Amino acid sequence: MAVGLEHCLVVSISLFLLGVFIVMTQRNGIRVLMGIELILNAANLNLIAFNRFLPNTDVNGSIFAVFVIILAAAEAAVALAIVLAIYQQFSTVNLDEISSMKH
Amino acid sequence: MDALLHSLVFYILAFIVLGSAAYTAFSANLVRAAFSLLFTFFGLAGLYIYLGADFVGISQVIIYVGGILVLLLFGVMFTTNVSGQGTEKQTLQMKWGILFLVVLFLLLIPIAFITPWSVMPDAGSKALESSVSPIGVGLLTKYLLPFEIASLLLLIALIGAVVIARGEPKVRAEAAKEDTSAL
Amino acid sequence: MGNVESLSYFVPELILTVAILIVLFADMFGMERGGFDLPGGAALLGSILALISHVWLYSQPATMLFEGMIAHDMFSAFFRGFFLLCTVVVTLMTMYSMEVIHLKKGEFYSILLSICIGMCLVASAQNLIMIYLALELMSLGSYILAGFSRRIGRSEEASLKFVLYGGVSTGVMLFGLSLLYGLTGSTDFSAIQQVLISSEKGIDLTAFTIFLLILVGVGYKIAAVPFHFWAPDVYEGSPTPITAFLSVASKGTGFALLIRLFYSTLLTRSPAGGFWVEVGDIDIDWTFHLAVISALTMTIGNLGAISQNNLKRLLAYSGIAHAGYLLMGVCLLTDVGLQAVIFYLVVYLFTNLAAFLVVIIMVDTQDEEGMNGVRGLWARTPIVAVAMTICLFSLIGLPPTAGFVGKYYLFVALLQGKLYWLAIVGVLNTVVSLYYYARIVKAMFFEPTYTEEPIRVHPVYAGLLTALVVPVLYFGIFWDSLARYARYCASLITY
Numbered sequence: 032m033a034v035g036l037e038h039c040l041v042v043s044i045s046l047f048l049l050g051v052f053i054v055m056t057q058r059n060g061i062r063v064l065m066g067i068e069l070i071l072n073a074a075n076l077n078l079i080a081f082n083r084f085l086p087n088t089d090v091n092g093s094i095f096a097v098f099v100i101i102l103a104a105a106e107a108a109v110a111l112a113i114v115l116a117i118y119q120q121f122s123t124v125n126l127d128e129i130s131s132m133k134h
Numbered sequence: 135m136d137a138l139l140h141s142l143v144f145y146i147l148a149f150i151v152l153g154s155a156a157y158t159a160f161s162a163n164l165v166r167a168a169f170s171l172l173f174t175f176f177g178l179a180g181l182y183i184y185l186g187a188d189f190v191g192i193s194q195v196i197i198y199v200g201g202i203l204v205l206l207l208f209g210v211m212f213t214t215n216v217s218g219q220g221t222e223k224q225t226l227q228m229k230w231g232i233l234f235l236v237v238l239f240l241l242l243i244p245i246a247f248i249t250p251w252s253v254m255p256d257a258g259s260k261a262l263e264s265s266v267s268p269i270g271v272g273l274l275t276k277y278l279l280p281f282e283i284a285s286l287l288l289l290i291a292l293i294g295a296v297v298i299a300r301g302e303p304k305v306r307a308e309a310a311k312e313d314t315s316a317l
Numbered sequence: 318m319g320n321v322e323s324l325s326y327f328v329p330e331l332i333l334t335v336a337i338l339i340v341l342f343a344d345m346f347g348m349e350r351g352g353f354d355l356p357g358g359a360a361l362l363g364s365i366l367a368l369i370s371h372v373w374l375y376s377q378p379a380t381m382l383f384e385g386m387i388a389h390d391m392f393s394a395f396f397r398g399f400f401l402l403c404t405v406v407v408t409l410m411t412m413y414s415m416e417v418i419h420l421k422k423g424e425f426y427s428i429l430l431s432i433c434i435g436m437c438l439v440a441s442a443q444n445l446i447m448i449y450l451a452l453e454l455m456s457l458g459s460y461i462l463a464g465f466s467r468r469i470g471r472s473e474e475a476s477l478k479f480v481l482y483g484g485v486s487t488g489v490m491l492f493g494l495s496l497l498y499g500l501t502g503s504t505d506f507s508a509i510q511q512v513l514i515s516s517e518k519g520i521d522l523t524a525f526t527i528f529l530l531i532l533v534g535v536g537y538k539i540a541a542v543p544f545h546f547w548a549p550d551v552y553e554g555s556p557t558p559i560t561a562f563l564s565v566a567s568k569g570t571g572f573a574l575l576i577r578l579f580y581s582t583l584l585t586r587s588p589a590g591g592f593w594v595e596v597g598d599i600d601i602d603w604t605f606h607l608a609v610i611s612a613l614t615m616t617i618g619n620l621g622a623i624s625q626n627n628l629k630r631l632l633a634y635s636g637i638a639h640a641g642y643l644l645m646g647v648c649l650l651t652d653v654g655l656q657a658v659i660f661y662l663v664v665y666l667f668t669n670l671a672a673f674l675v676v677i678i679m680v681d682t683q684d685e686e687g688m689n690g691v692r693g694l695w696a697r698t699p700i701v702a703v704a705m706t707i708c709l710f711s712l713i714g715l716p717p718t719a720g721f722v723g724k725y726y727l728f729v730a731l732l733q734g735k736l737y738w739l740a741i742v743g744v745l746n747t748v749v750s751l752y753y754y755a756r757i758v759k760a761m762f763f764e765p766t767y768t769e770e771p772i773r774v775h776p777v778y779a780g781l782l783t784a785l786v787v788p789v790l791y792f793g794i795f796w797d798s799l800a801r802y803a804r805y806c807a808s809l810i811t812y
Contacts, residue, residue, distance in 0.1 A: 033137055034141050040245070041246055042151060044245070049235075050488070051485075051489070052159050052231050052232075055234065056227050059164065060477060060481060061210055062164065062167070063485070064206065064481070065167065066159075067481070067484040068202065069155055069174070070485065072174070074491040076178060076181060076182075077492065077495035077498075077499060078498060081495070081499035082187065083186050085254065085499070085502040089268070091446075091498070092187075093269055095495075096190045097189070097190060098284060098449070099491065101287075101288070102284075103197075104198075105290075105291035106453070107206070109294050110484060111206070112294070112295040113460070113473065116464070116476075120469060120473055121470065121474075124213045126477075126478070129477065245496070249519065249523040250519050251499060277386070278383065279383040280386065280446050283435075283447075284450060286337075290454070293428065294428060294457070294461035297421055298461065298464055298476070
């Protein structure tokens with residue numbers, strides 16, 4: 032069976048859901064970041080797959096994916112800086128244990 | 135035979151990607167989860183190249199594997215003990231999470247099959263050329279504005295990350311002083 | 318229009334970019350304690366110059382810029398003015414605020430200005446790549462700024478929650494955008510709309526999924542239920558000038574994004590004029606889905622506000638409720654609804670910035686953001702108490718303030734759109750909100766204060782407060798010019 036668009040979409044949807052699953056169940060800040068990376072990668076796989084299988088000849092999907100990778104790097108850098116700052120303050124990166132504000 | 139080999143490459147890559155991502159999701163050990171992401175990112179780079187996006191595949195290896203993953207590992211190493219054990223508590227949410235995962239999967243999967251995507255009839259035989267030069271041309275013509283904005287964004291991320299991560303003792307002392315004087 | 322010719326339309330953003338560099342250089346040359354805030358002065362000058370050049374560019378005809386990346390139309394011009402005005406006010410607030418660490422102010426202003434550029438681009442984007450990039454530029458900046466408070470633990474907590482959940486929401490939205498690209502094979506809004514108009518049957522499910530995924534990103538930005546949970550913590554933990562900026566400009570960006578993306582891809586302007594309809598064969602009741610979110614958002618926002626004692630937290634919940642009110646106008650998919658939204662956004666800008674300015678004055682003078690700070694305010698500083706009362710009346714929607722006129726337009730639009738149940742929910746919510754806003758007014762005028770010592774308000778703050786409160790009263794009485802302006806701004810570029 033030749034590989035088609037559907038196969039790629041099944042992979043990307045599964046990857047997306049694994050990312051969402053991590054975000055929903057894990058309370059560790061770094062884990063959540065890993066989940067975000069999976070979600071972004073799932074979107075990238077979508078973009079590349081569509082670029083490959085749709086009839087147009089441009090490379091818009093690839094360009095979109097390149098921008099997403101750039102943004103992911105910037106976001107990861109900022110998020111990890113914040114995580115480290117949090118660790119210095121609270122000695123934990125667990126989202127449930129960090130609460131200095133009254134609710 | 136050739137087509138079979140083609141499909142086999144895809145299935146192996148897809149298996150690597152999903153298997154390692156699932157390990158990341160379900161592993162209790164943070165360090166192992168982070169290392170498992172390595173295989174996910176490499177597998178995805180393989181998939182991108184398989185799908186004809188060579189430039190994105192290489193960027194994936196350089197930026198994701200070489201940059202983001204290393205950052206994540208730094209984060210893991212700084213915030214846990216090296217074995218990564220015993221730092222996580224398994225939450226009861228896990229059960230509900232899996233249920234939710236299955237429900238969403240059943241809801242989203244039909245999209246891949248029902249939607250009439252305007253797929254090319256013989257996409258498999260689409261000539262695969264290097265995408266580097268069209269991407270370069272695209273970035274400097276049609277996508278010039280986003281390209282410039284991306285540079286601004288990287289500048290901001292750089293400044294921001296440095297400002298946040300720099301544990302400035304002077305500022306902290308000053309803030310502490312102000313806090314006590316306000317009381 | 319090509320890249321080079323477009324630059325003449327891009328002058329405000331260019332001025333802001335130059336200002337960012339000047340601020341960074343000014344920061345290197347001395348920020349000694351107590352001296353004049355040189356980077357702040359540069360940022361203020363830059364944003365005011367950008368605002369002037371924006372006004373000067375205003376009357377240019379609508380056109381596409383930068384090879385179709387962004388559009389210059391009345392809608393984007395309105396939001397550019399909105400964001401620039403916001404930036405000017407917030408820069409002024411920061412310059413005299415004690416809450417932002419003094420040594421970090423140079424970085425603060427440069428990031429603030431780049432957020433402003435990102436916001437302007439969101440409101441004018443015509444391409445999926447552009448809108449995603451601009452959105453990330455503004456989000457990334459806001460994550461960083463939320464951590465600039467001198468209250469150490471709290472600020473970083475706000476920042477962490479903001480960045481993690483924000484990253485998830487934009488990631489989910491990106492997945493939706495990638496599906497939209499796949500459905501249409503293009504990243505340009507105009508092409509997407511054309512493809513969808515002539516699409517075959519059977520894309521309902523996909524279109525609806527895309528809509529939901531995009532709504533996660535938008536809902537996070539405007540703090541709509543069920544993506545509102547970050548708002549109270551982040552609003553409380555951030556330095557107050559940034560809280561003000563998030564509650565007004567960030568919310569405005571969310572609405573600009575929703576209207577831009579939704580109205581120009583999944584909807585198309587009806588040939589009859591005056592309203593939008595779903596494209597092609599898609600048969601989904603968008604109005605109903607958005608209306609449900611609107612009703613939930615305002616109800617949960619108002620109920621959450623009732624028990625709050627911290628003013629920043631209370632204003633956060635009030636902001637959630639106002640996102641609900643604004644969604645009432647968006648969900649109608651009519652010109653009248655869009656005009657009401659724009660009118661209300663202008664009113665909300667002045668009212669909310671003024672309310673937060675009062676909180677800033679409270680925090681700076683007595684380090685108190687709870688109810689204790691405003692107790693007996695009338696005896697200590699009558700002018701601030703009166704200004705706050707006007708703001709609260711406007712937030713409730715009582716005459717003779719602009720809030721009343723804004724709500725009036727929203728409800729008229731709802732009745733014209735025959736969405737009676739939502740109008741009833743809106744009215745009930747307004748009644749609920751009366752309770753907690755009135756509680757503050759009561760505390761200011763009738764409750765005893767722990768000290769009779771008068772509060773000395775910084776003259777800049779006094780001037781700024783006056784400048785923000787006067788329009789609230791003015792538009793409450795002479796609303797005609799603003800209403801005409803809103804009608805003028807509600808026109809998006811059409812293909």
